Amino acid sequence: MTKTIQTPLTGQVVEGLEAGDRVLISGIIYTGRDAAHKGLAEMMERGEKLPVDLKGQIIYYVGPCPAKSGRVIGSAGPTTSGRMDSYTPLLLDKGLKGMIGKGLRNKEVTESIIKNKAVYFAAIGGAGALLAESIKEAEVVAFDDLGPEAVYRLKVEDFPVTVVIDSRGNDLYKTGRGKYKQKKKEI
């Protein structure tokens, strides 16, 4: 079923989401990928104030294409989330409630999702042109020098995602595969 949610996320909204739900997100989300995560982790280590208050927010793992003239943003689909795994529990402890990416997360991330009552969404990898249509405003808010890896503040409307890991730790990548796996023939 398709659910519609608004950011920032509350505990109640997050707990209402289940692995496998299709969700349309509206509101503000922030982008961040490899270099921005490294930058945020280093700022935390130095005890500095982060450029974005993460409470209740969603980070979208994306490095968009440059915008053609007259457009808000270029193609903007998700990148592989696993590369952010080592930083994710730190951000969830800072109040981050949601992540949008694609691909597998490690055990520590799943445990941190459960502990912090957060949620991991996947957007369709390789559908950057379609996903960009749901992005209505884009503004760089940190790490401008990182080019496509800068942190953007995006205003999205009905941004389509699927819940992969819900706040109880259910994982669509595991349950989905189990459901359609054919009995392995002896090779």
Added chain:
Amino acid sequence: MREINMGEITKTVEELCMEANYNLPADIKRALEAAAEREESPLGREILSDILKNAEIARRDRVPICQDTGLAVVFLELGQDVRLVGGDLSEAVNEGVKKGYANGYLRKSSVDDPFMVRKNTGDNTPAVIHTTIVPGDRLRITVVPKGGGSENMSALAMLKPSDGVEGVKRFVVDTVERAGSNPCPPVIVGVGIGGTIEMTALIAKKALLRNVGEHNPNPVVAKLERELLEEINGLGIGPQGFGGSTTALAVNIETFPAHIASMPVAVNMQCHAARHSEAFV
């Protein structure tokens, strides 16, 4: 001797970078449409339909299919009766990549060193260029924007000859299974068997350029392609890894003779945005 000017090569590479990134090849589109018809999972069918919608938007608006517009892998088949004039061939290709990625609003995804500072080169160069000399008086240029997500899930093994065809199958299937949702399934699996370490990787990449639905002309290899595709689609990974019966659109295998002691196997993973564009100069 036919002369080809470097300016023509630069111009062609520039155009191919854009075309490849905006237009999903027809064979991939057909394969996705067929997959959407037979996919067992309702969520999987929705995903495949969104992927097709995405390709249509990209073609219509001339925007990249995927924001990961890749490292530019460029295959050059240079006719031996061609005389190149007006500069340096690698520079001409790189200049084309630079212009294509700037003027096409494509993402610059190249860092200058792999393990130290990793500073973005800012223009998506250098391209990865593979040149072969062939008979004739033309230059065939193929631009393959290769995204990082699927490339990262690729693998290579130096198997023992005694591992046999079963060893090859196990390595290919395990590689796809381990990759799971990461390489943006449905994928195309390029497999190289034989040669030396670099040759097996190169033929795995070249295997990705073969049209989906076309099999290796050797019937034994073609049979292995069919068996592997069936087994991979039985893994249950499905579109985007959400579960389903379409994990791969094709398994394309290329082979090369090997050393008496060796059986190298390379698996080059390619996401569904299997982009490539080619032209003759």
